């Protein structure tokens with residue numbers, strides 16, 4: 001799968017831009033100090049190395065003003081950095097006030113849920129956002145602590161149960177941005193990928209409308225068989241699909257699964273064949289995840305895949 | 313072998329000291345030197361264990377999608393690596409040097425409470441073995457070295473791993489507090505006449521300050537450990553948000569301990585550097601008062617910076633500003649020590665022994681670690697880089713490139729005193745270069761990995777160039793690094809058998825431990841030389857001949 005590049009220094013939002021600027025400043029200061037120290041050490045090591053016949057060195061035990069000077073200068077540099085820090089904090093993640101969040105992010109072991117209000121819609125593992133709008137994300141968790149981090153779009157925010165966090169993001173380029181859970185959250189922490197799709201406001205509005213509607217089930221024979229299987233097996237204990245009696249909240253909503261690019265938070269590319277393989281043996285692709293092996297036959301998995309991919 | 317002292321000779325190796333013969337003499341010892349050696353030997357053993365774990369991790373991460381280890385195994389391994397390196401390797405290494413050297417450096421015969429000293433060591437060993445027993449008891453802990461709740465609650469971590477983790481840290485924590493109290497009392501009450509607090513060798517001074525940190529910080533951890541054990545075993549809900557507990561409470565407790573802990577791990581290395589650099593530069597330490605008082609400043613400030621581990625938890629700006637400021641403030645007394653050490657080298661006549669080479673590399677690598685640390689104090693940068701590989705790089709620049717390099721300087725410097733034999737300088741140089749190249753090759757690129765979005769504690773990563781390449785480079789250099797660390801043990805074994813006899817003072821040191829034999833006799837000194845300044849042996853060497861001879865006689869030297 002071709003992956004987009006991600007980097008803290010490749011900002012695609014004003015928030016990420018502010019941080020990158022501060023980072024460059026900090027890196028420049030650090031580079032100067034590092035070179036200074038290394039240079040002094042190297043010079044001293046070379047110039048003052050012992051040579052045969054060296055006299056006893058002069059026993060210099062300290063010069064007050066010099067020590068005061070090298071205390072004062074770093075203090076001043078740090079003071080400047082502190083001011084820049086405070087300024088950048090306000091640019092990146094200003095206090096929320098009474099603003100309602102645009103989307104609620106709910107982190108689960110080991111997948112992401114996105115809840116949009118009015119018209120209510122729920123999505124999983126793929127966050128859609130409109131280009132250019134400054135959005136407020138509410139970051140929460142359904143179980144342990146996770147962390148929402150998309151380097152190209154800016155700051156990260158912990159998802160702490162019982163302690164909601166807020167994050168501002170104003171994407172200024174359309175496209176797909178990748179991120180990952182950044183707080184260790186148990187077995188599959190490494191494979192809890194984030195996918196943010198930034199699209200034009202019109203496309204986003206269309207997606208949003210579509211997402212809010214119950215999906216239309218497929219009408220081909222395999223799809224119909226799959227739909228029956230889905231209802232008969234344990235799937236609905238854990239998954240939800242609007243318009244059916246599947247209301248589980250343990251696993252991702254599957255209502256518009258066919259429209260997502262990946263499966264299981266980025267572990268597999270979403271194709272009917274990959275989906276079939278996932279359903280046959282989820283523990284193989286994501287060892288330890290909370291989706292059990294349902295003991296499906298290959299034909300059943302194929303039918304289920306047709307059903308799920310056919311939901312539109 | 314007969315007692316060399318009976319024939320007027322001097323022991324030139326530990327084996328020649330009758331009191332140290334036989335396993336029982338070690339198991340039942342209350343001699344601070346034997347206990348110090350036990351601490352150091354155990355720490356080196358666990359260093360090898362931790363390195364083995366690190367190598368396993370680096371194999372798994374060599375390329376994207378590697379199937380060398382399952383995620384469950386990787387998570388146990390990185391947790392055990394971090395816990396081992398911090399609690400089973402670094403802490404006991406520092407304690408080992410402290411209990412070995414402090415009585416000698418202040419001219420005392422032993423610690424104030426020799427039995428408590430032994431208890432501290434055995435508690436540590438018991439805790440350490442208990443932690444590793446978890447592998448056989450149903451699985452090692454897998455929640456990272458700071459084990460955030462609620463992942464550690466019974467509902468998310470089923471096996472007994474976390475219970476073992478908490479219990480063993482609790483046991484070791486009790487031992488650490490006892491040892492720290494012992495060190496404080498020793499320094500306060502057992503100094504030889506003339507050794508005022510202002511004349512303490514800097515290693516002792518920093519150990520002294522450090523002991524207060526241990527005494528004040530560890531109780532916070534111990535309290536949190538009791539709470540998590542209660543949550544798991546007695547169904548209390550301190551850290552369970554769904555029952556009215558708080559997930560952030562654990563973080564506050566842990567880091568109130570954890571940040572001072574970081575300084576606990578580095579201050580003794582500062583002490584070592586402050587002894588090694590002057591001796592090999594043939595100059596008095598530059599700015600003694602400044603080094604000592606800035607250490608006290610660090611100790612105070614280190615209790616006011618813990619929130620900088622929690623910048624991404626969504627706290628109020630008021631709190632964030634305060635802790636950003638305090639975190640930058642603590643960088644001042646820490647960072648400028650570097651200038652004091654450079655100034656000590658300046659104008660000196662520097663002998664680049666292996667010990668001095670490690671001390672020099674410490675200066676540069678610790679500076680790099682300090683600068684990446686300041687980067688995290690600039691909160692918005694922390695919002696990007698915390699919990700990424702940038703942090704992994706930072707930790708290792710501070711703890712490995714800093715603390716451990718400092719302690720290696722100490723090992724090469726004091727090994728002759730402890731054992732009577734010099735470590736091989738040839739192997740030492742080889743080891744030094746393996747470590748410098750291996751260390752920087754392994755960890756420098758991790759800064760870039762972090763900037764490119766690689767999260768820490770991940771058993772695998774997507775195939776997104778250049779992540780794979782950077783990881784492969786890191787893993788390759790890790791082999792050199794691991795070899796360099798193993799070489800220490802080789803050098804110790806070889807030198808114990810065939811090393812050159814050290815004599816009392818092979819480096820021309822100035823502090824009291826060099827005034828006695830190597831290894832020192834069980835009661836340390838026949839007579840302690842007079843202390844009239846910070847460098848008693850310098851005074852002896854530079855006094856007019858008449859005074860010198862009188863001092864020698866008084867000090868009972870035997871050369």
Ligand code: HEM
Pocket residue numbers: 363366367369370390391393394395397398402455456457458704707708711712715716754768769770771790793794
């Ligand atoms: C051969 C030398 C070493 C190598 C190759 C190595 C490698 C690593 C790696 C790759 C990680 C990151 C694991 C992850 O986040 O997935 C790590 C974590 C860590 N290392 Fe090391 N390390 C070495 C030595 C040390 C030493 C000497 C110390 C301490 C004095 C140390 C302390 C730590 C700590 C505290 C962590 C964090 C563990 C956690 O996230 O819970 N390491 N090490």
Ligand SMILES: [Cu+2]
Pocket residue numbers: 107108109110145146147181182183184185189192
């Ligand atoms: Cu997570």
